Each structure stands twice: as structure tokens, then as C-alpha cells.
Amino acid sequence: MGRKLTISCFRFNPNIPGDKPRMQDYELEEYEGMTLFVALNDIREKLDPTLMFDFVCRAAICGSCAMLIHGRPRLACKTMTRTLPSKFTVMPLPVFKLIGDLSVDTGTWFRDLQVRAEAWIHTNKKFDFNALEVRMENETAEKIYDPEQCIECGCCVANCITANIRPDFIGSTGINRVYRFLIDPRDERSDADYYDVIGNEDGTFGCVGLMACDDMCPKEIPLQENLAYVRRKMAAAGLKLKFQGVKIS
Amino acid sequence: MELAKNLQTTINRSHGKTDLYVDLAQSISGVLLIGFLWMHMLFVATVVVSPELFNTLSEGLDRYYLAQVGIPATILLIIIHIFLALRRAPVRLRDMRITYRMAKMMNHYDTWVWVGQVVSALFVGVMASIHLWIILGAWPLRAATSAVRVASSGPADITWGAFTFPFFIVFYVIFLIAGEYHGGFGLYRILVKWGWWERHTMGWVLKGITVIIVGLGFAALYTFTQIAANLPAGGVIH
Numbered sequence: 036m037g038r039k040l041t042i043s044c045f046r047f048n049p050n051i052p053g054d055k056p057r058m059q060d061y062e063l064e065e066y067e068g069m070t071l072f073v074a075l076n077d078i079r080e081k082l083d084p085t086l087m088f089d090f091v092c093r094a095a096i097c098g099s100c101a102m103l104i105h106g107r108p109r110l111a112c113k114t115m116t117r118t119l120p121s122k123f124t125v126m127p128l129p130v131f132k133l134i135g136d137l138s139v140d141t142g143t144w145f146r147d148l149q150v151r152a153e154a155w156i157h158t159n160k161k162f163d164f165n166a167l168e169v170r171m172e173n174e175t176a177e178k179i180y181d182p183e184q185c186i187e188c189g190c191c192v193a194n195c196i197t198a199n200i201r202p203d204f205i206g207s208t209g210i211n212r213v214y215r216f217l218i219d220p221r222d223e224r225s226d227a228d229y230y231d232v233i234g235n236e237d238g239t240f241g242c243v244g245l246m247a248c249d250d251m252c253p254k255e256i257p258l259q260e261n262l263a264y265v266r267r268k269m270a271a272a273g274l275k276l277k278f279q280g281v282k283i284s
Numbered sequence: 285m286e287l288a289k290n291l292q293t294t295i296n297r298s299h300g301k302t303d304l305y306v307d308l309a310q311s312i313s314g315v316l317l318i319g320f321l322w323m324h325m326l327f328v329a330t331v332v333v334s335p336e337l338f339n340t341l342s343e344g345l346d347r348y349y350l351a352q353v354g355i356p357a358t359i360l361l362i363i364i365h366i367f368l369a370l371r372r373a374p375v376r377l378r379d380m381r382i383t384y385r386m387a388k389m390m391n392h393y394d395t396w397v398w399v400g401q402v403v404s405a406l407f408v409g410v411m412a413s414i415h416l417w418i419i420l421g422a423w424p425l426r427a428a429t430s431a432v433r434v435a436s437s438g439p440a441d442i443t444w445g446a447f448t449f450p451f452f453i454v455f456y457v458i459f460l461i462a463g464e465y466h467g468g469f470g471l472y473r474i475l476v477k478w479g480w481w482e483r484h485t486m487g488w489v490l491k492g493i494t495v496i497i498v499g500l501g502f503a504a505l506y507t508f509t510q511i512a513a514n515l516p517a518g519g520v521i522h
Contacts, residue, residue, distance in 0.1 A: 107389075107392070129382075194392065194395075196374070196398070199382050199383075200379040200382050234300060234303065236303045236307075240303045243473070243477075244473045244474075244476045245394050245398050246476060247390065247394065247395055249483075250393075250394070259476060259482075262477075263476070263477060263479060270304060270308060270478075273300075273301055274304070
């Protein structure tokens with residue numbers, strides 16, 4: 036016999052006129068290896084088919100099931116219920132637009148981020164689809180893989196006080212995204228070009244350094260390092276400093 | 285959030301360096317102030333070694349005009365730092381509520397520490413003003429004058445029922461803790477934002493330094509109360 040879990044879910048559907056935000060408790064039995072993702076599906080199957088939440092991959096790759104679990108933003112599919120007390124709350128991520136119950140629209144926010152951060156390889160090289168791809172050093176590829184792991188779940192935006200109170204702040208994920216292109220040798224942008232993108236209060240200089248992003252990233256991306264690197268790099272670009280022989284990274 | 289292409293964003297974009305300068309100035313003023321604070325506490329703690337050493341140092345600072353230049357410079361630095369750091373703080377009621385709720389709900393250590401920094405900043409701002417006002421009113425600083433100041437209690441006015449309370453020792457204990465907390469974690473945050481170091485190790489190093497400095501502060505406060513107790517009645521000042 037497993038524990039009896041009481042999951043207190045945030046319920047509110049903005050599309051139903053007159054609907055009021057409230058917490059609703061669901062009771063279910065825990066079994067071995069249960070993740071919150073499984074528990075929520077159990078609730079929807081057996082207790083309440085109207086409960087709204089997002090999921091796709093159930094393997095911490097799609098980033099859809101991020102929500103406030105027991106107060107902290109996490110992925111439901113990566114959270115084992117045995118790590119939680121027998122009664123806990125589940126709420127939708129703040130900052131993002133609420134679709135209903137636990138479901139939020141991270142897509143619009145991240146789409147805007149991609150545009151603002153100009154998150155694509157900028158190159159003047161003409162693509163020749165007959166030629167072999169240019170090889171990349173393994174070391175560089177591994178370095179890029181680090182920030183590239185971001186699944187855009189939105190946890191680092193939700194747990195950031197700055198992102199919560201300043202809607203234009205690009206967030207840890209945004210700075211990390213720029214870092215990804217900054218270290219990519221295929222991107223031909225100069226540091227000054229990157230400075231135009233995030234060398235401001237809505238970008239890298241808006242970060243207060245609360246490090247909730249670094250502590251809670253479900254993909255464990257080393258955000259402290261990446262953010263500090265971008266900050267130093269952008270400060271050097273803004274001041275037009277050249278650190279010859281001095282390692283900024 | 286959307287691509288805001290209004291007048292404000294358009295004209296502010298042409299002054300693209302301001303945000304960088306302001307952010308740098310905030311960090312630099314913070315580093316200078318924590319440097320000042322730690323040096324100040326080391327100087328004050330010389331009284332624990334001997335009041336004569338404290339006096340020699342104090343006289344030296346006056347003789348070479350270090351105090352005369354240093355104090356106005358520090359005041360200016362504090363004003364700049366308040367002005368720059370304030371833009372980070374949640375100042376609207378709505379922002380304060382969001383900050384408090386998120387901190388409470390997530391119960392995340394660094395976020396709580398920062399809330400503590402905002403609160404301690406208020407204490408430091410007010411108490412530093414009071415401290416400066418009082419020391420400048422009783423210049424020059426010597427071990428005996430500082431001792432009398434630290435040990436002075438309430439007015440003992442008969443109309444107040446001869447009520448006395450060790451206001452200043454309480455004041456300085458709070459000021460010491462608030463100042464070192466704000467400065468110590470402030471330096472931590474600056475290094476987190478700019479530095480290369482792993483923040484958990486760095487956090488412990490800075491906590492260690494802060495505990496030592498607070499310890500020195502307590503030792504100095506205790507020494508002052510002892511000096512005051514041994515002064516002749518009426519507090520003869522040399």
C-alpha cells in the first residue's frame with residue numbers, strides 16, 4: 036500500500052465567464068515510481084476529466100509540463116511524488132499567460148524571446164548543399180551543447196523575481212540563448228552586434244543575480260557561469276575593451 | 285511582452301551605453317563601500333589591542349586629511365549607491381507583494397537573502413546617517429569619545445521617570461549586523477554576477493569573513509563599554 040496523496044491543484048479557466056480562481060484537492064494512492072505527471076493523468080482519468088495541464092514527452096525533453104510543484108517550478112514528469120510530502124500544491128507557472136488550471140502559454144513568450152535575442156546563426160556564407168558540412172572541434176561542440184540543452188520549459192523565468200516584476204526582462208533562458216550563439220564559431224556577429232541585442236537593462240544588465248534559475252534548472256544548465264560570461268563579455272564590448280591575454284571566459 | 289517600438293524604446297536605444305555604465309557603477313560603488321566597511325571595522329577593532337593604537341590611527345587619519353577627504357567621499361558613494369541600487373528593489377506595492385509571495389512560496393535561499401538585503405539596506409541607510417551625524421558632531425574621534433558615545437544611555441530625565449536605556453549599544457549592534465549582512469551578501473551577489481567562481485564555495489568564504497568582522501565589531505563595542513566604565517565620572521576626555 037502506498038501513501039495517500041492529497042494534491043491541491045489550482046483551478047481557474049479564464050474562458051469560462053464567472054469562473055473564480057480556487058484550489059481543489061484530489062486524493063489518490065501513490066504507487067512505486069510515480070511521477071507527478073502520472074499522478075495528474077490519474078486524476079484526469081479517474082477523478083476529474085476537466086483538469087487542464089500540458090504534457091507531450093514525459094521524459095524532460097519537451098518542457099511542456101513545467102509548473103509550480105510544492106512552491107517551486109519543476110517539470111511534472113521529472114518529479115517523483117515520493118520526494119514530496121503527502122499533501123502538496125500544484126500551480127501554473129507565473130509570468131506566462133494562463134490558459135487554464137495548470138496550463139500556460141510559454142510559446143508566445145519564447146517566440147518573442149527568439150525574435151528579440153535574434154536566436155539564429157547569423158552568417159554571410161552561402162549554403163552549398165552539395166558540400167560536406169564544415170567540421171567542428173569536439174571541444175567547441177561540447178561547449179555549445181551545454182546551453183543548447185535548454186528545453187524552454189520556463190522554470191527559470193517563473194522563479195526569477197526580476198522576470199516576475201519586469202515583464203520585458205529577457206530572463207536567464209534569454210541570456211543563456213545568446214551565450215549559445217556567442218560561443219558558436221559559425222555565427223559571424225561581432226560582440227558589438229550582441230551588445231545591441233542584450234547589452235541593456237532588459238537583457239544581461241537587468242539580472243540581479245538571485246540564482247534561482249541556477250538552482251532550479253531542470254536540465255541543470257550551469258546558468259551562473261553562462262550568465263556571468265555574457266555579462267563580462269557585454270561589458271567589455273560596451274567599454275570597447277580588448278582583453279589580450281586575459282581570459283574572460 | 286512584445287517588441288515595443290514606441291518613442292521611449294526608440295530614443296533610449298541610441299543611448300545604449302547608459303545601462304552598462306549604471307550597472308557597472310552600482311557594482312563598483314558596492315565593492316568600494318564593502319572595502320570601506322571592512323577597513324573601517326579593522327580600524328575600529330584596534331581599540332581591542334589598545335586605545336593608544338586606536339588614537340594614533342585616528343590622529344593619523346586627521347593629520348593626513350584622510351578623514352576630511354574620506355568621509356565626504358564615502359557619503360557621496362553611499363548616495364550614489366542608494367540611487368543606483370534602488371532601481372533593483374521592488375518599489376511598487378505590487379512588486380513587493382510578488383516578491384514576498386514568490387520568496388515565501390519557493391523558499392529559495394538566495395532569493396530570501398536578497399529580500400534581507402533590501403530590508404537591511406533600509407536599516408543601513410537610516411542608521412549610517414544617524415551614525416555620521418553623531419560622530420561629526422563630536423569630532424575628533426578618540427577612544428574615549430567613542431566609548432562615551434557607545435555607552436551612553438537614555439536621558440534619565442526625571443520627567444520621564446529617570447528612564448534609561450542603553451540606546452547606543454543596541455543601535456550599534458543592529459547597525460553592525462545589518463551593515464555586515466548587507467555588505468557581505470552584496471559582495472557575494474556582485475561576484476556571482478561578474479565572477480568566475482563557484483558561488484557556494486565563495487558564499488562560505490564571504491560568510492566566514494563576515495562572521496570574523498562582526499566578531500571584531502562586538503569585541504570593539506565591548507571594549508568601548510569597558511573604557512567608558514573606567515572613565516572618571518562625567519567622562520573626562522583626553
